[in-house]
Amino acid sequence: MSSLPNNLKKISLFLERLPGIGEKTANRLAFYFLRLPDEDLKEFSKNIADLKTKTKFCRICFNLTEKDLCSICDDSKREGNIVTVVETVLDLLSFETGNIYNGIYHVLHGKIDPLNHVGPDDIKIKELIERVKKSPPSEIILATNPDMEGEATAIYIKNKLVELKKNFKITRLAYGLPIGANLEYADYMTLKKAIEGRNKF
C-alpha cells in the first residue's frame, strides 16, 4: 500500500469502509476509477458531495427523496388505500423492481431489536400510527422480514394498530417455499409454514 500514490490510497481506504469491500477489491476499484473519463469522475464526485444535503425523507412514507414527497407518494396512479410497511428502503426497492405492487409504503428504517438497543421509539412506528389515525387506509400489509426481530416488530405494530379501533385490514406477507426451491434442501421452519398455509389446488 505504501507504494500507492497518496490520492489513490485515500480513495482505496475510503472504499474499504464500504460493506463487502476488502483491501484488494478497494485497490482494484480505485485503479478502475483511473481508467474512467475525467468528466464522469467529476460528475460522480459532485453527486457524492451533494448526496447528504440533497437527500431527505418523504414527508408521508419516509422513503428517500430530493423533494418534499417521494415519487411513489406523489404518484396519483398508485393505490393510496393500501400501505405496505417495510423495514428499509432497499426492501421497498425489491417490491418496486418486480412491478408487482401498486399501493404505497411506510418505511420504518429499522426493526425492533433489543439486542442492538433498537426499541419501538427508534424507528418510524409512532409516525405510522399517526399517519393511519389521520387517514386510515383500507389495508395495511406488514412486510417486515420473516426473522425474529421482523416478526416481533410486526406483532408490536399490529397491537398498536388494533388499539386504534379503525376499520382496516391488517395482513402479513405469506410464508412458504420460495419459487424454484428444492424440498430436499428446505429448512423445516419453512416447510412447516408451507404446510400450515397450504391452499386449495
Add this chain to the structure above:
Amino acid sequence: MSSLPNNLKKISLFLERLPGIGEKTANRLAFYFLRLPDEDLKEFSKNIADLKTKTKFCRICFNLTEKDLCSICDDSKREGNIVTVVETVLDLLSFETGNIYNGIYHVLHGKIDPLNHVGPDDIKIKELIERVKKSPPSEIILATNPDMEGEATAIYIKNKLVELKKNFKITRLAYGLPIGANLEYADYMTLKKAIEGRNKF
C-alpha cells in the same frame, strides 16, 4: 429503481459500471454512502475529482505517483540493481504488501495479447529496453503472469534484452505448487512444472 431519488440513482448507476458490482450491490453501496459523515463524503468527492489530474506515471518505472518519481524509485534504500518487470501496478502491489522484495520495478501496463489487439508497442517494452540500455542492472526478473500472454510477453522481452548484449542476468519467477495447495486438486500443468523444478531437500 425509478423510486430512488435522482442523486442516489446516479451514484448507483456509476457504481454499477465498476467491475464486480451489480445493480443490487450498487444500490446497497449508494445507501451506505448516505450513512457516512458528510465531511468524509466531501473529502472522498474531492479525491475523486482530482484523481486523474494528480496521478502520473513514474518517469523511471511507470508506477503511479503524484510526483516525478514514485515512492519506490525515490527510495535510496531500495536495491536499484534488480529490476522486476510486472504487467500492472496491482501486480507490483502484491510484491510490496508481502515485504518480500527490495529491488525496483518496471510496470508494462499490459501484456502482449494479439487477440485483444495489444502488440509489443502498446505496452512499456521499448521504455524498458531504453532504460536498461542506459543503466544496466545486474538482474532483470520477468514477473509477467504464468498464462499464455504473460509467457509470450516474457519471451519477447527476453529476446529483446539478449539482443542488447549486456551483462545482466535475466530470470523468471518459479513455477510450482502454491503454499497450502492440495495435490489432489492441482492441475497437471502446475504439477508438471513442480516436478521439473524440483529442488534438493
